[in-house]
Amino acid sequence: MFGLKADWSLEVFERYFTIGDYAGGEARWCPGCGDHGVLTAAQRVLRDEQQKPELSVCVSGIGCSSRMPHYLGTYGFHGLHGRALPLACGIKSRRPDLDVWVATGDGDCFSIGTAHWIHALRYNMNMTLMVFDNAIYGLTKAQTSPTSPLGFKTNTHPFGAIVDPLNPLTVTLGITNVSFVAQVTDWNPPLLYETLKAAYRHRGTGFVRIIQRCPVYAEEVSKALQGDPSRFLLLEHTQGIPVDPSAQRQFPQRREHDPGDLAQAFRIAADPSLIPVGLLYHNPNAPCYEDLSSQGTKMTSQERLERFDGILDRLTI
Amino acid sequence: MSTAATKPLSPQEQTDTPSAVQRIGEHIVEIVSDSGEGAQKAGQTFGTICARMGNGVWTVEIIPAEIQPPARSPAGASGIRIRLASHNVTNMGDEADTVVAFNEQVLYSRIANGAYKRGTVVLLEDKWRDDPVPEIRAQYAKAVREFRENGLIVHELPIEQACLEIMSNPRRGKNMFVLGMLCHIYSRDIQKAKDEIATTFKRKDAEVIALNHRLFDAGLAFAAEHLDACYEVPPRPEEETRDKRFIVTNGNQALALGVMASGMELVSMYPITPATSASHYLADVFHEVGGFVHQAEDEIAAIGFAIGSSFAGKTACTITSGPGLALKTEMVALAVMAEIPLVLAVVQRGGPSTGLPTKVEQGDLLAALYGEPGDAPKVVIAAATIQECLHFVIMARRLAEAFRTPVILLTDANLATGVQPYARPKPTPDWLAPPIDQSEWDPSVPPYDWDPETGLSPRPIPGMSGGQYILTGLAHTNFSKVAYDSDSNQVGCNMRSRKLTALASTLKPPQVHGDEEGDLLLVGWGSTLGAIEEAVDRARAQGHRVSSLHLRFLSPMEPGLGEIFARFGKVMTIEINYSDAPDAPLITAETRRYAQLAWLLRAHTLLDIDCWSVVYGHPLQPGMIHNVILKRLTAPQDVGDKTEKEGGTD
Numbered sequence A: 001m002f003g004l005k006a007d008w009s010l011e012v013f014e015r016y017f018t019i020g021d022y023a024g025g026e027a028r029w030c031p032g033c034g035d036h037g038v039l040t041a042a043q044r045v046l047r048d049e050q051q052k053p054e055l056s057v058c059v060s061g062i063g064c065s066s067r068m069p070h071y072l073g074t075y076g077f078h079g080l081h082g083r084a085l086p087l088a089c090g091i092k093s094r095r096p097d098l099d100v101w102v103a104t105g106d107g108d109c110f111s112i113g114t115a116h117w118i119h120a121l122r123y124n125m126n127m128t129l130m131v132f133d134n135a136i137y138g139l140t141k142a143q144t145s146p147t148s149p150l151g152f153k154t155n156t157h158p159f160g161a162i163v164d165p166l167n168p169l170t171v172t173l174g175i176t177n178v179s180f181v182a183q184v185t186d187w188n189p190p191l192l193y194e195t196l197k198a199a200y201r202h203r204g205t206g207f208v209r210i211i212q213r214c215p216v217y218a219e220e221v222s223k224a225l226q227g228d229p230s231r232f233l234l235l236e237h238t239q240g241i242p243v244d245p246s247a248q249r250q251f252p253q254r255r256e257h258d259p260g261d262l263a264q265a266f267r268i269a270a271d272p273s274l275i276p277v278g279l280l281y282h283n284p285n286a287p288c289y290e291d292l293s294s295q296g297t298k299m300t301s302q303e304r305l306e307r308f309d310g311i312l313d314r315l316t317i
Numbered sequence B: 001m002s003t004a005a006t007k008p009l010s011p012q013e014q015t016d017t018p019s020a021v022q023r024i025g026e027h028i029v030e031i032v033s034d035s036g037e038g039a040q041k042a043g044q045t046f047g048t049i050c051a052r053m054g055n056g057v058w059t060v061e062i063i064p065a066e067i068q069p070p071a072r073s074p075a076g077a078s079g080i081r082i083r084l085a086s087h088n089v090t091n092m093g094d095e096a097d098t099v100v101a102f103n104e105q106v107l108y109s110r111i112a113n114g115a116y117k118r119g120t121v122v123l124l125e126d127k128w129r130d131d132p133v134p135e136i137r138a139q140y141a142k143a144v145r146e147f148r149e150n151g152l153i154v155h156e157l158p159i160e161q162a163c164l165e166i167m168s169n170p171r172r173g174k175n176m177f178v179l180g181m182l183c184h185i186y187s188r189d190i191q192k193a194k195d196e197i198a199t200t201f202k203r204k205d206a207e208v209i210a211l212n213h214r215l216f217d218a219g220l221a222f223a224a225e226h227l228d229a230c231y232e233v234p235p236r237p238e239e240e241t242r243d244k245r246f247i248v249t250n251g252n253q254a255l256a257l258g259v260m261a262s263g264m265e266l267v268s269m270y271p272i273t274p275a276t277s278a279s280h281y282l283a284d285v286f287h288e289v290g291g292f293v294h295q296a297e298d299e300i301a302a303i304g305f306a307i308g309s310s311f312a313g314k315t316a317c318t319i320t321s322g323p324g325l326a327l328k329t330e331m332v333a334l335a336v337m338a339e340i341p342l343v344l345a346v347v348q349r350g351g352p353s354t355g356l357p358t359k360v361e362q363g364d365l366l367a368a369l370y371g372e373p374g375d376a377p378k379v380v381i382a383a384a385t386i387q388e389c390l391h392f393v394i395m396a397r398r399l400a401e402a403f404r405t406p407v408i409l410l411t412d413a414n415l416a417t418g419v420q421p422y423a424r425p426k427p428t429p430d431w432l433a434p435p436i437d438q439s440e441w442d443p444s445v446p447p448y449d450w451d452p453e454t455g456l457s458p459r460p461i462p463g464m465s466g467g468q469y470i471l472t473g474l475a476h477t478n479f480s481k482v483a484y485d486s487d488s489n490q491v492g493c494n495m496r497s498r499k500l501t502a503l504a505s506t507l508k509p510p511q512v513h514g515d516e517e518g519d520l521l522l523v524g525w526g527s528t529l530g531a532i533e534e535a536v537d538r539a540r541a542q543g544h545r546v547s548s549l550h551l552r553f554l555s556p557m558e559p560g561l562g563e564i565f566a567r568f569g570k571v572m573t574i575e576i577n578y579s580d581a582p583d584a585p586l587i588t589a590e591t592r593r594y595a596q597l598a599w600l601l602r603a604h605t606l607l608d609i610d611c612w613s614v615v616y617g618h619p620l621q622p623g624m625i626h627n628v629i630l631k632r633l634t635a636p637q638d639v640g641d642k643t644e645k646e647g648g649t650d
Helices: A005-010 A034-049 A064-073 A084-094 A106-112 A115-125 A170-171 A189-200 A219-226 A246-249 A262-270 A301-315 B039-052 B106-110 B134-150 B159-164 B174-183 B188-202 B207-228 B251-261 B276-289 B299-311 B322-337 B365-370 B386-402 B412-416 B486-504 B524-540 B561-565 B597-603 B622-634
Strands: A058-060 A075-078 A097-105 A127-135 A180-185 A205-211 A232-236 A254-256 A277-284 B026-033 B055-061 B078-085 B100-101 B122-127 B153-157 B247-252 B267-269 B292-295 B317-322 B341-348 B377-383 B406-412 B421-422 B470-472 B520-524 B546-551 B553-555 B568-575 B608-612
Touching: A005 A034, A005 A058, A034 A127, A034 A189, A058 A064, A058 B292, A064 A075, A064 A097, A064 A127, A064 B470, A075 B106, A084 A097, A084 A115, A084 A127, A084 B299, A097 A106, A097 B568, A106 A170, A115 A170, A115 A205, A115 B100, A115 B251, A115 B267, A115 B299, A115 B470, A127 A189, A170 A205, A170 A232, A170 A262, A170 A277, A180 A189, A180 B406, A180 B568, A189 A205, A189 A246, A232 A246, A232 B292, A246 B276, A246 B421, A262 B100, A301 B247, A301 B251, B026 B039, B026 B055, B026 B597, B039 B174, B039 B421, B055 B412, B055 B597, B078 B553, B100 B106, B106 B134, B106 B568, B122 B159, B122 B267, B134 B153, B134 B247, B153 B207, B159 B174, B174 B188, B174 B207, B174 B299, B188 B292, B247 B386, B247 B412, B251 B276, B251 B341, B251 B386, B251 B412, B267 B276, B267 B299, B276 B608, B292 B406, B299 B317, B299 B341, B317 B322, B322 B341, B322 B365, B322 B406, B322 B470, B322 B486, B341 B386, B341 B412, B365 B377, B365 B406, B365 B553, B365 B597, B377 B386, B386 B406, B386 B421, B406 B412, B412 B524, B421 B546, B421 B597, B470 B568, B486 B568, B520 B597, B524 B546, B524 B568, B561 B568, B561 B597, B597 B608, B608 B622
Parallel strands: A058 A075, A058 A097, A075 B470, A097 A127, A127 A205, A180 A205, A232 A254, A232 A277, B026 B100, B100 B122, B122 B153, B267 B292, B267 B317, B317 B341, B341 B406, B377 B406, B520 B546, B520 B568, B568 B608
Antiparallel strands: A180 A277, B026 B078, B055 B078, B055 B421, B247 B421, B377 B553
């Protein structure tokens, strides 16, 4: 009917992707690990945004969370410990058409990868940066991480962690050109989904620190948090992350916070008495490095050769 | 100080030039000064004028390690050497013939480096003789006396005073005055010289150019009035230059040109001496061909960024030096393991650790081959000339993509700072990287669809529908699935290693310079090519049965070496890296540590290959190697013989 050949119509209709298109190998994280929920949330964002799987790349470092690319149906780059961000930035540099996700952990990003955490946020390339923060080194079996609480017993500090933990939020907010800083827990799936979606839609580096359970090596850390809603502060705003009733129930302490207000974001992040969840800071207009680094990608071979000839002319005697 | 390197032309080649003008085959000129006195600009301009007149030229900068070292100090010597000749020049040569010095102290470090000989003419700024500071006057008088006692011919000249007639601050202009002096001494074409000055200052206004032309004219007249010496260095034979166009660059600019000619669009780097100037030049021009220089936050990020780009289909280049190579090690291993194309140029400097940042060494060969834990086979090539710095980048990009591997391209500080004219490249579309393949990938084809014989496989690139795979540095199957089983690891290692064998099977045995058999074969790699061949030619002219061979491929090794080596009585490598002298304390044939290529060749051929290597931080000169040849040819057979002794400086 309509005079269309069947094989034409196949091309006319856009492909529709289901969750299955974003599924890779079976996740082999421990039962009860918070990473499972992050994977599901990310897959749902990809599906709901109908992101072409072949144009997505998930880049990771080393650690439990860095196994994530293996469980996605997109392209993946399981890199080196601490080095996911330089790899991800390089992917984006001449291929701004690719959608880039980064999966990293508290050890990977805040310890061995510190330099790249700071500088990649400064470059502000368009990507979604998920830091799975469980306050412990899991894959190498229970060593102190930069975010392990003071006194927390690990294999490297059997009498308890001896240095106050790093505050990743204040550090991140202090980086020039930072454009999107959010914090969320793995145990509220709707808020996790909405936060990752907002980070995905943001043009720039969407930094999301995910406070995440390690039921094997740091159960007491997450149990203490889950058992005490008074520790959290839910940030709400029309420009913030959409909050559903389940989040409001889980995080009864709430406040209005304009994510455009960097100074207030900093005060909230620096307050040791409360853990904020929601969008701390958002600047949709921060410059993205790939706008500079991808210049010239469209140039044809002929143009390159002609212009190279001009460069040679200047060196010719 | 050894014999002169000048080669007077034969009588029949000499024509009826005025008796005052002496025709010579080549000369070596130096301008030495404190930092910031413009010696390098004057020397580069002089070198370019010579190149434009058809001479063979090699210029090399004399660089102090500090940016502004104390004035009038031997360690602060800054300047340039220009070797000009009636033939193609491949190295910096031996001792200088003519030296212009802006103060006497800077000459001491050059003398210590063996840069001068008895009879070297020194044109010395004389203002220090009457300096108000008594210590300076005393230093000056003492130095001039010592120089003369050691055979230097010192002409004390009022250079600054003469410049004062033209400008109030001669420190800023005397370099062009000196250029005028040199152009008189070497009978340069005045119009070409003035054109070149105009080019040198093209970014300044016309007044600046006019002032520099006046200084140049004054220098010409001054030399005509004060100096007897006047030379003519005829151009290279016409058949070497006819219908050819030449470009003039240093080795780092050549690397940068190679990047552009290869179609690579990204160089990701972190500043490190002596590699950085390649990126300086690229940063100036790369955008014109659509490229981008990324200055990363550190060496690791620099290579990570490049690997990211390569993974995404745009093979990238990162440029570094020894300490940076060390930092990049884990990333290089990742690129090997996951078979990611990458070009890694290493401009070698003195090591270990921070070492000698501005000085040359060939000390990174073994690190390039074996720096990574585990087995990490990769392609390692070394450029032997400035021209090869350009062409080898193009080759490196192609090999990287064809063999799905990182390629390390070794150059060094000698090539990086040496400047010479060479044939202008004629790029063709096939030099450039093809556009990224974004066609569909058959999902049943694994991302590592290894040919069992060659280890080669095509690679899916993000954007190719159906090609989705997870690249990993973990041991993996052909489907890039993490695998801890013993077979998968063995197969993966086999496949990666086999690629090198496949590449080796396409290489030809290297050409021997000189006869195919003889008493001694010198084997070199990298920037020492010109000096080694010049030394071999000298020894052969004396009747010695010596030849040389220069390797460009170090991994895989070029084929047929054992067969070639067997035709010579002795085989020894000549290198700029450390080896134990055979007669050093406690050293025996068993304990001796060899130079890096010698280690490789001994293992590769199972032959008793000797070596001679030094780490004085300066390029090897033909005279030094010539002495090594003569001593080695006359030495007793026993390698450990105590009578055998070769110093690094002659």
